[in-house]
Amino acid sequence: MENQQxxxxxxxxxxxxxxxxxxxxxxxxxxxxxITRSLVVGEWGPGELIxxxxxxxxxxxxxxxxxxxxxxxxxxxxxxxxxxxxxTFVATHTAPTHQYRFLRxxxxxxxxxxxxxxxxxxxxxxxxxxxxxxxxxxxxxRLNQSVWVISRLLVFDDRPLIFDEIVLAQSGFPNLSMExxxxxxxxxxxxxxTAYGTRMVRAEESIKAVGxxxxxxxxLGVPVGTPLLSVDRVAYSYGDKPVEWRRGLCLxxxxxxxxxxx
Amino acid sequence: MENQQxxxxxxxxxxxxxxxxxxxxxxxxxxxxxITRSLVVGEWGPGELIxxxxxxxxxxxxxxxxxxxxxxxxxxxxxxxxxxxxxTFVATHTAPTHQYRFLRxxxxxxxxxxxxxxxxxxxxxxxxxxxxxxxxxxxxxRLNQSVWVISRLLVFDDRPLIFDEIVLAQSGFPNLSMExxxxxxxxxxxxxxTAYGTRMVRAEESIKAVGxxxxxxxxLGVPVGTPLLSVDRVAYSYGDKPVEWRRGLCLxxxxxxxxxxx
DNA sequence: GAGTGGTCTAGACCACACC
DNA sequence: GTGTGGTCTAGACCACTCT
Numbered sequence: 353m354e355n356q357q358x359x360x361x362x363x364x365x366x367x368x369x370x371x372x373x374x375x376x377x378x379x380x381x382x383x384x385x386x387i388t389r390s391l392v393v394g395e396w397g398p399g400e401l402i403x404x405x406x407x408x409x410x411x412x413x414x415x416x417x418x419x420x421x422x423x424x425x426x427x428x429x430x431x432x433x434x435x436x437x438x439x440t441f442v443a444t445h446t447a448p449t450h451q452y453r454f455l456r457x458x459x460x461x462x463x464x465x466x467x468x469x470x471x472x473x474x475x476x477x478x479x480x481x482x483x484x485x486x487x488x489x490x491x492x493x494r495l496n497q498s499v500w501v502i503s504r505l506l507v508f509d510d511r512p513l514i515f516d517e518i519v520l521a522q523s524g525f526p527n528l529s530m531e532x533x534x535x536x537x538x539x540x541x542x543x544x545x546t547a548y549g550t551r552m553v554r555a556e557e558s559i560k561a562v563g564x565x566x567x568x569x570x571x572l573g574v575p576v577g578t579p580l581l582s583v584d585r586v587a588y589s590y591g592d593k594p595v596e597w598r599r600g601l602c603l604x605x606x607x608x609x610x611x612x613x614x
Numbered sequence: 615m616e617n618q619q620x621x622x623x624x625x626x627x628x629x630x631x632x633x634x635x636x637x638x639x640x641x642x643x644x645x646x647x648x649i650t651r652s653l654v655v656g657e658w659g660p661g662e663l664i665x666x667x668x669x670x671x672x673x674x675x676x677x678x679x680x681x682x683x684x685x686x687x688x689x690x691x692x693x694x695x696x697x698x699x700x701x702t703f704v705a706t707h708t709a710p711t712h713q714y715r716f717l718r719x720x721x722x723x724x725x726x727x728x729x730x731x732x733x734x735x736x737x738x739x740x741x742x743x744x745x746x747x748x749x750x751x752x753x754x755x756r757l758n759q760s761v762w763v764i765s766r767l768l769v770f771d772d773r774p775l776i777f778d779e780i781v782l783a784q785s786g787f788p789n790l791s792m793e794x795x796x797x798x799x800x801x802x803x804x805x806x807x808t809a810y811g812t813r814m815v816r817a818e819e820s821i822k823a824v825g826x827x828x829x830x831x832x833x834l835g836v837p838v839g840t841p842l843l844s845v846d847r848v849a850y851s852y853g854d855k856p857v858e859w860r861r862g863l864c865l866x867x868x869x870x871x872x873x874x875x876x
Numbered sequence: 877g878a879g880t881g882g883t884c885t886a887g888a889c890c891a892c893a894c895c
Numbered sequence: 896g897t898g899t900g901g902t903c904t905a906g907a908c909c910a911c912t913c914t
Contacts (some may be wrong), residue, residue, distance in 0.1 A: 406898095420900085559869070560866035604821070610822065611820075613816060
């Protein structure tokens with residue numbers, strides 16, 4: 353073979369080889385960052401096929417094994433999905449199995465894998481509002497910046513169980529309307545992905561037990577003061593950018609919030 | 615080098631090389647199972663150093679890279695912990711940072727990493743009981759099998775926040791006593807590890823919002839009916855063996871249950 | 877310096893999907 | 896068959912820890 357390059361040779365598309373810099377960062381981390389960057393700028397959209405490992409290896413001037421490690425890391429975070437024999441795809445919320453990936457509420461008897469009949473969504477309202485200190489902090493916005501507030505009800509087996517209020521910056525999601533939401537017929541995240549190209553990659557939740565307020569009591573059909581789960585969520589897109597803040601009030605009668613601790 | 619072996623040669627301590635069997639299982643999965651087996655039988659106890667990657671590779675007749683992949687998987691499940699330059703250790707709950715690894719309750723303002731001041735434990739009671747249908751199902755016991763029921767209070771910043779009732783099979787944990795529990799001065803899991811060699815590797819929780827019953831109200835110092843988190847947990851040891859079932863009733867006033875969704 | 881985990885490469889072959 | 900991801904090996908060198 354001609355033009356054989358020694359390992360870690362200088363014709364490297366990425367930064368310092370290991371040991372070369374003051375702050376050591378493995379090559380595969382750099383490759384991962386480069387691939388993430390391509391995802392951020394939209395070189396490959398949700399659901400699309402990304403180049404093969406060998407092709408990326410050629411592009412970045414590293415070995416296939418190194419690209420592999422980078423993609424392994426991305427796959428572990430569900431940012432991409434590998435499919436043997438087919439290729440590696442940008443992950444998406446539109447697939448039925450992943451539409452409610454972040455939803456941890458299940459019927460008590462239900463097997464965690466099968467029988468997860470998805471909820472039905474009823475949109476209650478869409479309002480323009482100004483970010484208060486709380487939502488500004490959680491979404492990294494300026495105070496009084498324009499936001500959308502979406503109210504909706506999640507109905508499981510014909511029982512309204514969750515009343516959600518969802519906050520999004522208007523700047524990131526222009527021309528939102530009740531019609532579009534209703535027409536989307538699926539999860540919010542699936543809609544944001546197809547309509548705006550924004551994909552949520554992870555979320556943080558913090559949960560409290562509260563008594564139902566008047567609004568929630570009305571929507572959920574229970575007396576004021578009924579114990580509910582209050583689930584606060586901040587959802588992040590690529591690069592840990594906070595995009596959505598929501599608070600769900602959830603009736604846990606016959607249903608529970610499931611969590612795996614590892 | 616003499617005695618060089620071709621790749622995938624027959625002198626293989628483990629089963630079929632890839633492609634050899636009807637149901638394909640990667641070599642590193644088999645190695646992982648072998649290492650897990652050694653953990654189950656106690657060849658290396660919690661906190662102990664396991665043999666180096668090269669040594670295990672020699673023992674199992676595979677390459678170091680394959681052992682590495684097996685250990686990677688175990689490390690991802692926090693079953694072992696790698697420490698560069700030192701070796702790989704069996705994970706433990708005794709280290710201060712890991713003592714309350716499964717505890718997801720944090721003060722509201724608290725940084726998730728720092729400032730996680732640990733709770734103080736007050737043991738309330740230890741009773742002998744018979745497994746009812748619920749605990750028998752969750753712990754894979756026979757009905758009426760003898761169990762321990764431990765009651766305790768977790769105190770955060772001088773405020774009692776969690777009232778736990780913990781169920782363990784007596785067969786697995788003989789000669790338990792209030793004195794030993796009180797003397798252990800730490801988390802239950804840390805105690806079970808040092809006293810019985812049983813290590814919890816993962817847990818499943820299911821959470822509801824409930825009103826405080828009389829017992830919980832008394833211990834937590836709140837009115838009956840106060841909204842509380844009811845956190846059910848089944849904890850598993852090596853090989854997905856269910857070992858502990860508990861129900862915690864938790865006051866979420868200034869504190870929340872945190873969860874990362876990925 | 878010796879030993880351990882961590883990274884990177886190169887090449888072989890297997891499993892799977894699509895043509 | 897061709898191309899993709901998946902597994903396995905072998906060897907080199909780096910980073911870290913302890914002696």
